[in-house]
Amino acid sequence: MKPLQTSSFQTIKTDILQRIRNREWQAGAYIPNEVELSKSYGCSRVTVNRALRELAEAGIVERRRKAGTRVVSQPARAANLVIPIVRKDIESRGAVYRYTLLERTIMPAAQDVQAKLALKEPADVLHVRCLHYADETPYQYEDRWISLLAVPKARDETFDETSPNEWLVENEPLLDAEHVFSAQNATDEQARLLDIRPGDALFVVKRRTWSTTRTITVVKLYHPGATFQMISRS
Amino acid sequence: MKPLQTSSFQTIKTDILQRIRNREWQAGAYIPNEVELSKSYGCSRVTVNRALRELAEAGIVERRRKAGTRVVSQPARAANLVIPIVRKDIESRGAVYRYTLLERTIMPAAQDVQAKLALKEPADVLHVRCLHYADETPYQYEDRWISLLAVPKARDETFDETSPNEWLVENEPLLDAEHVFSAQNATDEQARLLDIRPGDALFVVKRRTWSTTRTITVVKLYHPGATFQMISRS
DNA sequence: GAGTGGTCTAGACCACCTG
């Protein structure tokens, strides 16, 4: 399945994982320090360090200076989740992508929007609602608020052809983001737009993106049948 | 918010990210190689390597030997998602945890179960259904299949007191796992168990865990109002 | 104060890939 990893730090990482699995190193216990491990593995300390660092990033062990490295008792499952760009997601399934703009409004931020975008004073915001189709079937409904204080350029963009998703990736790339996933029943309007029945379960993704200080956009994505998959390998 | 990172590779990583944001290094373009970067930053190549490696892991750049390092055009959003152990999740919200066993049956695997657990021949499997409460309110309904071929010890465990979740964490820790998230409407039975209305939107997590070769468990978790949060920092 | 992990360096060899 996976290509053979012959690098030394990988071998060491796997070996340490084995020992933890076999209870040779019990949960909660401290494992030998880097110097001792490097001696027993016959490698340099840096190599052991990399193995242990990656295990710590995976949540398998905890490390603290002076204290040492300890096996985490009940590690929470952690894994990398990838949320693709809608168009690519649809196209990778072999479907034809189409985009429709439903609304594009500029207005002063209302109380709740001001809070969502963490605006300190009232300011103009851009409200965009749109639909993404896969083979002419509604795939995702997008409801987005953009702070014009943070992205003034967005004022001149019509979003007729380009979806806000892609426009922002082009114009404000690599923002920090927070995602919250949940399930909710489709409202009448959502059902009409997505061509499903009211009450049908929707997979909802709320995304907030920001640059150093300013919150830039808040978006809610509604998928009727969407699933997210993630694989974690120890 | 975040502690100041004064380490050299962090500084370099941030600087490279800045240059990509500022379009100094355009999407799709190759950036200078490690030797050149280490000269311009006045550091060793290993330090640049670590910065670039982490950016590659974050999906910001792509690296190939001989070719070099290229800025990814439209990086898919990636982030680390943490799925805590139910009990810890509930207790961390300040609620009281309680567990109830609904069913514990040993039977030969039916066709579909055999497929789910990737069993090559018919074998006994353990079916466990249970409920997790937060402050006496149903919080999660769990429907799990355990391969007794892979975990024979489970045959002697009653799961009266300990939930299969925690029992497995204790007895078969650190398994590889695959998660699939989706939304679905509650069936009549699910609604009754979770004390909600039929049709209410449920957040569903399907988890498959395995060790080197054998699939060990398949579990479906149904949350009425559950949300998962994840934060990605560039 | 002292032990541990966190990081950096200079140099080296190798694996992989592209031209």
Added chain:
DNA sequence: AGGTGGTCTAGACCACTCA
């Protein structure tokens, strides 16, 4: 064939934090 990233080493200094 040659350039690039991937990794390793030995030694070093530093930062953190526990006792």
